Amino acid sequence: MPPNEHLDHFAAELIVIPCGARKLDVRARAADMYTGSYHRACRRAAEALRPDRVLILSARYGLLGLDDEIDPYDTPHGAADAVSAAVLREQAARRGIERLDPVVVLGGARHVALAKAVWPHALTPLSGTRGMGEQVARLAAMARR
Template sequence: LERIHILSGLHGLLDLDTVVAPYEMRLGRPGSVTADTVHAQAADRGLLGAPDVVVLAGRDYSRIVTAVWPHARTPLAGSRSMGEQLQRLAGIAAGGGLDHIGLHQKSA
């Protein structure tokens, strides 16, 4: 079963179809979600035992997710720029899958 969630710096885990008002909140700032918050949300949704978690996000978001799911794959880890992240995402979208860019177990 595939389930896609969004990690919001303000709201934590969101379902893909959840609509929220615009906000300015980055992880690590006062009021932003923490790994403990995401862990509790994941427990409430029955997601803690998810066998395959893939994080398509930068370092800060990947750190939160890997604190909850240590086995999460982070294919954008190690990207040096937004341009490199976009290039990796384009490769995934073009059908290259995750294998052609490497599957990092932890964020860099």
């Protein structure tokens, strides 16, 4: 079975996508803040799967809805002041989304590990890839569905 074939057989309740290092330099909606090509590729793939909801996992703010207004920042995942798994669990509980299933997480290893602290059974279609190029190719294939 191709790596993403299983994604054709359900409707995701939630897809979590990564933030990105490239950002606008002014306050903006989360949907507009991240300008990098990897974030955009994840967003296109997420939209192609037609989930009930898409959230961005921000290293600074945690779980963001696309319409949440945020200020620009320079906090990478893994930094001392980055959002923790405990904070993400609390945010998910406040949003009433901690028990959603299925959840799909798109992103790199740090992003996936954080999201899996909230949704341990989340589907991670980019797992097993051997680098950014392979991830972007897989995201492009997902977006073409």
